[in-house]
Amino acid sequence: MRIVVGMSGGVDSSVVAAKLVEEGHDVIGLMLRLWSEPSCKDNRCCAPEAVEQARMIAGDLGIPFYVLDYKQQFKEAIVDPFVQTYLAGETPNPCVLCNQKIRFGAMMDEALKLGADRLATGHYAQLIEHEAAFELHKGADSTKDQSYVLYRLSQAQLRRCLFPLGGINKTQTRELAAKYGLEVASKPDSQDLCFVGEDGYRGFLGRATSGLIKPGKFVDTDGNILGDHHGLPFYTVGQRRGLGISFPQPMYVLALDSDQNQVVLGKTAQRFTQKVVVSDLLFQQDPEPFWGKEISARIRYNSSESLATIQSHADGAELIFNEPVADVTPGQAAVFYHQDMVIGGGKIKE
Amino acid sequence: MKPSVYLDHAASSPTDPRVVEQMLGWMGSANPGSVHRSGQKAAAALAKSRRRTAICLGVAPEQIVFTSGGTESNNLALYGALSTGDHVVACPTEHPSVVNPLRALVSSKQIEVDWLSVDSQGQVKLSDIQKKIKQNTRMIVVQGVNSETGAVQPVEQIGRIADEAGIFFFCDAAQWFAGNSKSPVFLGVTHLSLSGHKFGGPKGVGCLFLRDPNQARPQQFGGDQEQAVRPGTPNIPGVVGLATALELWQAESKERIQKFSSLNQLLAEQLGPLGQAVLKGSSPASPQIVSFLFPGYNAQQMLMQLDLLGLEVSSGSACSLGKGEPSAVLLAMGVPPDIATTVLRFSFGPNTESQDIRRLAEGLRNLMESS
Numbered sequence: 001m002r003i004v005v006g007m008s009g010g011v012d013s014s015v016v017a018a019k020l021v022e023e024g025h026d027v028i029g030l031m032l033r034l035w036s037e038p039s040c041k042d043n044r045c046c047a048p049e050a051v052e053q054a055r056m057i058a059g060d061l062g063i064p065f066y067v068l069d070y071k072q073q074f075k076e077a078i079v080d081p082f083v084q085t086y087l088a089g090e091t092p093n094p095c096v097l098c099n100q101k102i103r104f105g106a107m108m109d110e111a112l113k114l115g116a117d118r119l120a121t122g123h124y125a126q127l128i129e130h131e132a133a134f135e136l137h138k139g140a141d142s143t144k145d146q147s148y149v150l151y152r153l154s155q156a157q158l159r160r161c162l163f164p165l166g167g168i169n170k171t172q173t174r175e176l177a178a179k180y181g182l183e184v185a186s187k188p189d190s191q192d193l194c195f196v197g198e199d200g201y202r203g204f205l206g207r208a209t210s211g212l213i214k215p216g217k218f219v220d221t222d223g224n225i226l227g228d229h230h231g232l233p234f235y236t237v238g239q240r241r242g243l244g245i246s247f248p249q250p251m252y253v254l255a256l257d258s259d260q261n262q263v264v265l266g267k268t269a270q271r272f273t274q275k276v277v278v279s280d281l282l283f284q285q286d287p288e289p290f291w292g293k294e295i296s297a298r299i300r301y302n303s304s305e306s307l308a309t310i311q312s313h314a315d316g317a318e319l320i321f322n323e324p325v326a327d328v329t330p331g332q333a334a335v336f337y338h339q340d341m342v343i344g345g346g347k348i349k350e
Numbered sequence: 351m352k353p354s355v356y357l358d359h360a361a362s363s364p365t366d367p368r369v370v371e372q373m374l375g376w377m378g379s380a381n382p383g384s385v386h387r388s389g390q391k392a393a394a395a396l397a398k399s400r401r402r403t404a405i406c407l408g409v410a411p412e413q414i415v416f417t418s419g420g421t422e423s424n425n426l427a428l429y430g431a432l433s434t435g436d437h438v439v440a441c442p443t444e445h446p447s448v449v450n451p452l453r454a455l456v457s458s459k460q461i462e463v464d465w466l467s468v469d470s471q472g473q474v475k476l477s478d479i480q481k482k483i484k485q486n487t488r489m490i491v492v493q494g495v496n497s498e499t500g501a502v503q504p505v506e507q508i509g510r511i512a513d514e515a516g517i518f519f520f521c522d523a524a525q526w527f528a529g530n531s532k533s534p535v536f537l538g539v540t541h542l543s544l545s546g547h548k549f550g551g552p553k554g555v556g557c558l559f560l561r562d563p564n565q566a567r568p569q570q571f572g573g574d575q576e577q578a579v580r581p582g583t584p585n586i587p588g589v590v591g592l593a594t595a596l597e598l599w600q601a602e603s604k605e606r607i608q609k610f611s612s613l614n615q616l617l618a619e620q621l622g623p624l625g626q627a628v629l630k631g632s633s634p635a636s637p638q639i640v641s642f643l644f645p646g647y648n649a650q651q652m653l654m655q656l657d658l659l660g661l662e663v664s665s666g667s668a669c670s671l672g673k674g675e676p677s678a679v680l681l682a683m684g685v686p687p688d689i690a691t692t693v694l695r696f697s698f699g700p701n702t703e704s705q706d707i708r709r710l711a712e713g714l715r716n717l718m719e720s721s
Contacts, residue, residue, distance in 0.1 A: 028658070066654050069675075113651050113721070114658060 002026040003118045004111035009053030011177050011184040012122025016164045018180040021061050029058040029065035035075040036195045044194040077101045083208045086233035089258030090331025100152040118162040126166035134158040136342040141169035151335040151345040205233045216261035229263045232256045238327030272324035278334045279316040283344030296337045354660035355706040360639050360697035366550035372594045379586040402593035408533040415576045416589050419556040420524045420545030421447040427520045427541040430566035436461045436488035442682040471633040472501030472683050489518035494534050495525035498666045498679045499628050500639030509538025524548050529636025531603035551595030555588030610637035610698050620711035639697045659713045
């Protein structure tokens with residue numbers, strides 16, 4: 001089988017490439033050059049060190065390796081909407097969008113044009129073929145599971161994906177790297193966005209939106225003014241530190257009101273909610289059997305799921321959680337699971 | 351898989367085995383600056399290489415400065431000659447190793463550059479050059495052969511203009527020898543650069559002809575090697591290789607150019623129905639380089655697809671892949687940006703055969719039918 005491997009120079013994708021070569025496939029390495037803020041050195045996903053590392057691995061494996069320029073497309077499809085979403089008072093998840101549009105969109109198209117049957121990556125998620133359809137399951141390593149950021153892949157995309165690390169854990173991946181003799185420097189997994197500089201996404205937003213961000217007021221849930229804020233994009237739901245005001249009791253960001261340009265603060269008890277509306281739904285599995293039933297839902301990356309009943313709603317779906325959940329953040333992805341299988345998901349509306 | 355077809359000699363041509371053989375004897379050479387006999391041998395090899403190179407170019411040995419390659423030669427030619435307040439008339443389709451030093455000189459030394467225009471065949475106009483020369487014009491910069499299209503500039507006539515005006519004329523001749531048997535050092539050429547690996551020599555060595563080395567300022571500082579213009583221990587195997595390759599080219603240029611011309615013709619016949627040649631058949635061009643536009647196709651993708659078929663070509667100048675930007679050379683020639691990104695360049699070497707061209711055409715046909 002001809003398989004294109006999305007290579008990053010890191011241990012995961014390098015092991016994927018080596019494993020597929022060992023299995024006798026016709027493997028091609030591909031890397032996309034993505035946009036980064038001009039002041040920041042390089043996009044972390046494709047910095048020159050990463051390109052060199054991937055080149056060396058590909059050279060050792062004896063596979064072709066190509067680097068393609070996707071800076072402009074990445075900027076337009078991922079970065080610009082990221083900024084716009086923040087300006088609208090929501091908290092976007094650019095990784096979900098990037099996986100849909102760039103990694104498994106543009107790169108998939110490139111792979112198909114190269115005559116590939118599959119696009120393989122080092123994601124920790126599992127694909128199971130079931131009755132001519134594909135199910136996306138969590139990675140076997142629960143600490144590395146990446147199914148959440150892959151929920152927006154369609155059946156058409158999933159059927160051409162390959163996640164060879166889905167069934168193993170990171171330790172086993174490292175053992176494989178050693179077995180294959182891959183000299184991959186272990187760099188810490190970064191939680192930061194790949195396209196922003198050292199001062200993080202807030203610094204980037206400040207520069208990217210100069211003039212568009214307007215200071216406003218902190219208010220409580222009754223509309224009483226509590227102080228001045230620097231602009232909505234600088235705050236996230238659930239945030240407690242860095243508000244610049246001290247209160248007799250802990251106060252948290254409850255909501256960002258873009259109509260009034262207000263940041264709504266509240267006490268611990270006010271952070272919890274039981275109902276969450278999710279829009280822009282994408283189902284990988286037929287949702288019919290699940291309406292009105294209990295599923296588990298994850299409402300942010302790196303958190304565990306909570307049980308909820310899913311119901312149809314004018315805007316998409318409504319989740320009614322068994323136990324109230326804290327800090328529901330509009331703009332973030334809510335992903336619905338049946339046990340370890342992704343059913344689908346959408347964007348948290350309110 | 352069949353052995354791959356290499357049609358990227360303008361990017362780098364494999365070192366001729368006869369050159370390698372000559373170089374091997376000098377891998378362990380001493381420092382030519384040393385007094386002892388091993389040093390003397392190295393110094394003699396250096397002197398001999400300089401003389402052989404000079405003879406090929408029809409110049410004096412002391413006018414040859416060996417460098418690390420084309421880019422260094424080009425930077426040295428410009429930085430070593432230009433000073434604040436100088437005016438330069440330059441061709442817009444020069445290699446980045448000429449365009450970028452010029453741009454840097456504009457901002458650091460406040461030189462002034464007037465860019466010429468080129469026509470659809472990549473040609474500068476002599477009248478345009480004459481018109482742009484003014485009181486403080488110090489140098490004309492026009493390449494010999496364009497590395498992306500093969501377009502040949504009227505170097506001989508430009509030399510005469512420079513000579514009459516009493517100004518420098520710098521010619522980047524990196525691609526010259528692959529298509530010409532005559533030396534590019536015509537009357538009026540004051541600076542000329544060559545790169546070893548473009549004509550079967552090794553990478554990492556080049557040379558710069560300076561009509562008057564005393565007028566050039568070194569850009570690196572150290573010893574007084576290379577006419578006190580370019581310090582550093584000379585690369586003995588490299589210069590031996592460069593001189594050998596140059597001699598071989600001149601000795602065999604007639605057959606090679608004839609071969610390139612027939613390969614060129616075959617390529618034009620085979621690819622004619624598939625795309626459109628950048629240069630008309632009647633335009634002055636090196637037979638070694640041919641560029642074709644394939645509107646509706648993306649050069650980045652074609653390069654990868656062809657590579658997977660064992661067909662090694664490039665799109666414009668090397669390393670365009672991964673950049674995605676249209677070629678500045680084609681834009682200067684008036685090719686629209688969306689068409690400029692569909693260009694593929696094919697360049698021949700002494701070992702290229704007609705079946706290589708047929709395989710390329712077959713690969714291209716298959717690829718275009720299947721997409």
